[in-house]
Amino acid sequence: MTDTLRFVVYTAILTWVALLAASLIRARGWTFAGMTLAIGNRDKMPEPSPLAGRAMRASQNTLEGFVLFAAVALAAHAAGVDGPRVAMGAQIYFWARVVYLPVYYAGIVFLRTLVWGVGIVGLAIMVSAML
Template identity: 45%
Template sequence: MAIELKFLAWAVVLGIAQLLLAATLATGRRGLKWNASARDATPASLEGVPGRADRAFRNLLETFPFFAAAVLGVVAAGRTGHGTALGVQLYLWARLLYVPLYLAGIPYLRSAVWAVSMLGLLMVLWPLLR
């Protein structure tokens, strides 16, 4: 199996882990009754670590579809190589590092790590644009 697909699978695992973390922290803040409800009312905003966990997860959701499409595209087109292998690794490891940085509220380093993940995504996409 191509390394790009393996890292795509691990990115899915990261997304599920972030979803579970954000949901658990939101339930801890809003309560089990809220979690079990139909959630018709506007919930109280999440602040602190629960809010940062939710925003970090939503940030992953903003880039993940592009990453998945690029990975599937280069694999289907047979355009994988050293650059795409490095790109998927940069994306996943940066996204993994992004979570604790965001949870800790570390501003500039978090943004730099996000930029590394975007560089990785672009490295995967590039062979499809040539």
């Protein structure tokens, strides 16, 4: 497996963790009532707390970004241009997402946008390596 594909797998796992965390934070899944709510149909979810709202938005952004990242990485792999620049862009993207989630959860607005931008730079590096 190439380094780029390895980071696709890592990012898929990170995306799943972000979605799971958002769900558990929203339902308060660490409590008995929250666990009951989480395994049910979720018809009557409570209003999200500020942290739950940020976790939900961060997970949605992570999912949306993963779609773009995976498409670029898989296109590079299929085209046979999965070289060091593509792998470096993939690493930058992944590590930016690792930092992005806790920064977003903490509500640090300007830093969140800066870290998101670093991830976009990683994607741009990947794309530029293919052109």
